[in-house]
Amino acid sequence: MRAVVSLEDVRKSFGATRALDGVSFDLAEGEVHALVGENGAGKSTLINVLAGVVRPDSGRLVVDGVRRDFQTTHDAKSAGIATVFQELSLVDGLSIAENICAGRPPSRFGLIDRRSQWARSVEALRMLGVQLQPEMTVGRLLASQRQLVEVAKALDQISATAGTEGRARVLILDEPTSALNPDEKSALFRAVRALRSQGVAIIYISHHLDEVLALADRITVLRDGATVWTRPAAGMDSDTMVRAMVGRDVQRAVRSRVSAGDEIARFEDVGARGRIEGVSFSLRRGEILGVAGLDGSGRESVARLLAGIERSTSGRIVLAGRDHPGSLRAAMALGLGYVPDDRKTLGLFLDMPIAENAVAAGLSSVSRLGLMNADAIRLAGAGVMKRHGVKADSPRRAVSALSGGNQQKVLFGKWLRRDPAILVVEEPTKGVDIGAKRDIHDQLVAHARAGAAVLVVSSDLPELLELSDRIAVLHRGRIAGIVDGPTATEEMVMTLAAGATPRAA
Amino acid sequence: MTATIDHPAPTSSRLRHLGSLRELALLLMIAALIAGMSILSPYFLTPANFQAIVVGMVPTAIIVVGMTILLVSGSFDLSVGSVLALSSTVVALLLLAKVPIPLAILAALLVGVGFGLANGLIVTMLGVNPLIATLGTMSIARGAALVFTEGFSLSSLPPAFGVFGKTQILGLPLMAWIMVAIVIAGDVALRRTRFLRQVYFIGGSEKAAALSGIAVNRVRIVCFVVSGLLASVAGVLLASRLMSGTPTAGNGLELQALAAAVIGGASLRGGEGTIFGAVLGVVFVALISNAMTMLAVSMYWQMIVTGLVLVIAVAVDMLTRRKS
């Protein structure tokens, strides 16, 4: 096997944080090489080195036998490396086609050639099996669709450069599936395998070890910025990987069944134009209610209606014994908390310190007589870091400097600090490693068992099955069924979500 | 990156804050400028010149307080210069119509509040970009001032109205002390009050702020109202000093205030800035233009130099940001 890309003893520090601490890694032609590790292990930093976003402090980067020092992302692209970053980078105001072709827009006589831009986008989307109109504005897409467009953009770079000098031979995917449903995932896997058979080398980062085992040829485990080992995927199992990632065994939590308490919120025949219709359910103290459904089934709307950031057009929503006040602010006053699905644009203030983020939803808890108390803010930040195990050197560190998983922990900390009686959560563990996922799940369960009601919307079905006491399954905006969490199976939920009647279990 | 929010921290980590660094750098440059000028010109370090500099700074320093709050919230107000002019003509018109002084002042301040409210409502409720919204009200206020006065300055105001410019306290006129009070109150309020702390969150990310339960629109409207009110305060003080209402006053003041705030560490992208820094920016720019006057540099060159200072300050800002 010939190495297309190799890293030798690469180091990179950000202030006191050693993000990469002597990583060695090589990528062979035509292989899928998975990169796994805990949140903050240095995976994205490694990718950023390869993509020209970050310059290493020391170490060697060799591409095609030539030592390289990328100064910009453009250098990396011209060296044939196409990257899909963990944090998405699409421009909301532009169309899908414009975004896909942004790197190298087709032009004729100095003008953008719209026809070939359209054709290229259709082709890239087709490879992923996505049915989207290329002229649609990206700002209107669902999270999963955005993620696919992002991948399509990289695929376009590969096909647009095929046969040229700067031919893209390396595709990097940093957690590409964190927002995808099972069908979208398998379409993506097909595309990845097709590329591999054309000789493209692929780096694949994921916290879903089953995906890694299904897709990868080789696996490299990172821990604390260093390589633990690189091994063939054949014969590998998740436990071995987890042990290498965390340096110890991780216990699977055993959950007791509880009986739910009083009702705290209720949907009565609720409709929201075009999104959901005739939805009724009740939410009780002490329980976790999962909401499942395919993309476009309206599952997010259920959460957002309850949180008060979407408006219903019919029916009635009852919150804490009265009519829902219709805004998040007012709902918060009734004890509601809301964790949105996109931590980067909706959940967090990226340029602000961890401490400020931790208190953003509860400024009155750190102020007296209208004046802020700086010590209280810092303590609150430190408290959130400790309680959720956020990896950072100080609560003054800007959230943008944290790894994705650690950002997610801060987001949870921000809301759990308020101890909400009703917690509405979308995609609780998007981009979060196994250990942190378990932590977040434990926190959610503990919060429910302490008497709060939790409503979880997730595209990650195993997660819903593990967490939920009951699961409401939506199909085209209507509830297709509410199943008992502990006894439900993935198949049961999928059948309901697809609109079919499940066989009796 | 957001070094603008004050936390008690050990000095070393405090110095690492970009914002404090910026303020320190400005203080040093101001000191250097003063030292250099006192060597170059014997008239620089005199009480008379000091008074002239301070009095000249009053309108900008008052307006920059509102401008900084707006900048931190991620927007700005281009109408302040015109609102200043309009309030100065309104107060003069009313005084000439024999309205009692306090009532005339109150009416002028209401003009500022009204324009601020209008800006805030247009930006939040109609969703018009602050640039367009305040460019519009800027033109309306200026036009109104010219219509009321038919383009002339209104002088021979009652002598008692001159109190803000004439009363001297500890070597400075009353209007300078009002400026000091507004600046200190503004700085403390932006640093410490819960209400204005929300402004940093809104500037950091408006969506995330709304999803944290912050009443984004309400806060943004209040910011515009504060900005309008302060512009009219500056207008009244200016009218008192000049003993006339001038419809052409405050031309370009909005840009001066913006420039000073940015030099002082505020960012046009929002989320960053302090009033202390912005006022240091005002002092810095005022000193530079005073120095140039002392050295007999022509007005036209002064404009060029002021522009250069702004561009350089922003460029340095961008470069240091990219590194961090």
Ligand SMILES: Nc1ncnc2c1ncn2[C@@H]1O[C@H](COP(=O)(O)OP(=O)(O)OP(=O)(O)O)[C@@H](O)[C@H]1O
């Ligand atoms: N720009 C930065 N400034 C400061 N620290 C940083 C920066 N980028 C990354 N780090 C730190 O480097 C470490 C590695 O981060 P990285 O994003 O590479 O982790 P990761 O393995 O991708 O994690 P995740 O699975 O959560 O995405 C983390 O501790 C992170 O806080």
Ligand SMILES: [Mg+2]
């Ligand atoms: Mg990462």
